[in-house]
Amino acid sequence: MVVSSDAPRPDDMPARTVLDEQDISRALTRITHEILERNRDADGVLLLGIPTRGVDLARRIAARMSEVEGRPITPGSLDVTMYRDDLRMRPARALEHTSIPEDVDGKTVVLVDDVLFSGRTIRAALDALGDLGRPKAVQLAVLVDRGHRELPIRADFVGKNLPTSLAEKVKVRLTEADGEPDSVTIVGGAS
Amino acid sequence: MKSSHLLSAADLDRDDALRILDTAEELLSVAQRPIKKLPTLRGRTVVNLFFEDSTRTRISFEAAAKRLSADVINFSAKGSSVSKGESLKDTALTLQAMGADAVVIRHSASGAPHRLATSRWMSGSVVNAGDGTHEHPTQALLDAFTMRRHLGDLEGKSITIVGDVLHSRVARSNALLLHTLGAEVTLVAPPTLLPVGVETWPVAHAYDLDANLEKADAVMMLRVQRERMNASYFPSAREYSRRFGLDTARMNRMPEHAIVMHPGPMNRGMEITADVADSPRSVIVEQVTNGVAVRMAVLYLLLGGAADADSPEGNA
Numbered sequence: 001m002v003v004s005s006d007a008p009r010p011d012d013m014p015a016r017t018v019l020d021e022q023d024i025s026r027a028l029t030r031i032t033h034e035i036l037e038r039n040r041d042a043d044g045v046l047l048l049g050i051p052t053r054g055v056d057l058a059r060r061i062a063a064r065m066s067e068v069e070g071r072p073i074t075p076g077s078l079d080v081t082m083y084r085d086d087l088r089m090r091p092a093r094a095l096e097h098t099s100i101p102e103d104v105d106g107k108t109v110v111l112v113d114d115v116l117f118s119g120r121t122i123r124a125a126l127d128a129l130g131d132l133g134r135p136k137a138v139q140l141a142v143l144v145d146r147g148h149r150e151l152p153i154r155a156d157f158v159g160k161n162l163p164t165s166l167a168e169k170v171k172v173r174l175t176e177a178d179g180e181p182d183s184v185t186i187v188g189g190a191s
Numbered sequence: 192m193k194s195s196h197l198l199s200a201a202d203l204d205r206d207d208a209l210r211i212l213d214t215a216e217e218l219l220s221v222a223q224r225p226i227k228k229l230p231t232l233r234g235r236t237v238v239n240l241f242f243e244d245s246t247r248t249r250i251s252f253e254a255a256a257k258r259l260s261a262d263v264i265n266f267s268a269k270g271s272s273v274s275k276g277e278s279l280k281d282t283a284l285t286l287q288a289m290g291a292d293a294v295v296i297r298h299s300a301s302g303a304p305h306r307l308a309t310s311r312w313m314s315g316s317v318v319n320a321g322d323g324t325h326e327h328p329t330q331a332l333l334d335a336f337t338m339r340r341h342l343g344d345l346e347g348k349s350i351t352i353v354g355d356v357l358h359s360r361v362a363r364s365n366a367l368l369l370h371t372l373g374a375e376v377t378l379v380a381p382p383t384l385l386p387v388g389v390e391t392w393p394v395a396h397a398y399d400l401d402a403n404l405e406k407a408d409a410v411m412m413l414r415v416q417r418e419r420m421n422a423s424y425f426p427s428a429r430e431y432s433r434r435f436g437l438d439t440a441r442m443n444r445m446p447e448h449a450i451v452m453h454p455g456p457m458n459r460g461m462e463i464t465a466d467v468a469d470s471p472r473s474v475i476v477e478q479v480t481n482g483v484a485v486r487m488a489v490l491y492l493l494l495g496g497a498a499d500a501d502s503p504e505g506n507a
Contacts, residue, residue, distance in 0.1 A: 082230070090496060090497050097217065131224065131225075
């Protein structure tokens, strides 16, 4: 989330693709099955994507889940901007959309994001969830875990573990958000 | 926002205005949540500095600041040292010494917020909550927000503002903001209640309410501000309400989708009849609800980001 979107001047550096369209699709299918396996079925599971790309990923997982379960599953989105700890470090940002399709009380909420990095976005998401109700449990699904955690947070479902150096940037591209084919690339750093 | 103050609706360009309205759209849902609070402005102090009476604006700003977890200090001129003759400057210095991050000011003198913002008496953000007969930008924002929720994009929409334009800061701010948002505004009032120079405003004006009802997407009634009138601007209250009041017969001539607005407080029976004020087409109560969300958006965008990042004097 933090590094995926508007990383400054990464375009002049060499990029290497670590996940292509096929890999991302397979990873999401696996995550879907893992979520269903862990929670027995989709009853009581509420998928909440973190804007912007987490929402697209949550929609894709929900679509796969609907297929397996044979009933429509509606994902939601949870904007965490107002709960971030770095608000005072830059000008006020525009808010993203929050939509909570059903009450979170007693549900198993699965947060979905594209990249897990410092863990601060997830910390903010947990605070935001706490103001919405009391879920039975909260789980975390991410497409990429690139390490370098700054908080005691881990993911339950990971598309790919990607050891990176802090000098590198991880870029996630999704058709819905970026209008280009799905990909995960690493930019910069020594390679 | 580009400035660290909100003094006039004219300071907002289209992008700024839309940013506030879009932010308010998201913040509106906070009112429906079990915990109606966001931690965003924790530790910031917002002072409501009210030199003039107000119910909804002060309560609205107070609720907005509290929902963002800011500390709120309410100051009203009555019962304060202002009645002992303290000047605006000394009041401002006191607030600065107390560490106010934002001051929401209402004053009977036009330009008081501007003086406060440009004086260097204090370093916080200044929000104009109504100054004399000049401007009331957050009211215009909440009106535009309410219209947008009912009418969609305001580009090309026709808005009729009726009544005491001369004394109305609401009308002035609305005219400026709605023009920025692309709406076509018509001011309707008796000639005595239109300000000198209204022809230089980016709006049309007319003297006949009946001719301006059929095209209106929204009709906004203004309060007749008796307390600011030092002469007789119209022959009698009865004649005023006959010619410029909104009653059921007039409301029925408005298009089906058109809404009725009033910034409050209303003089029922004067500029608007009780039937119209309580009709389903009246969005007057909704304006109050939306006011909190819009003021949350303004406070968030002014105070939520980097401290003093874009204020000219920095953190002196």
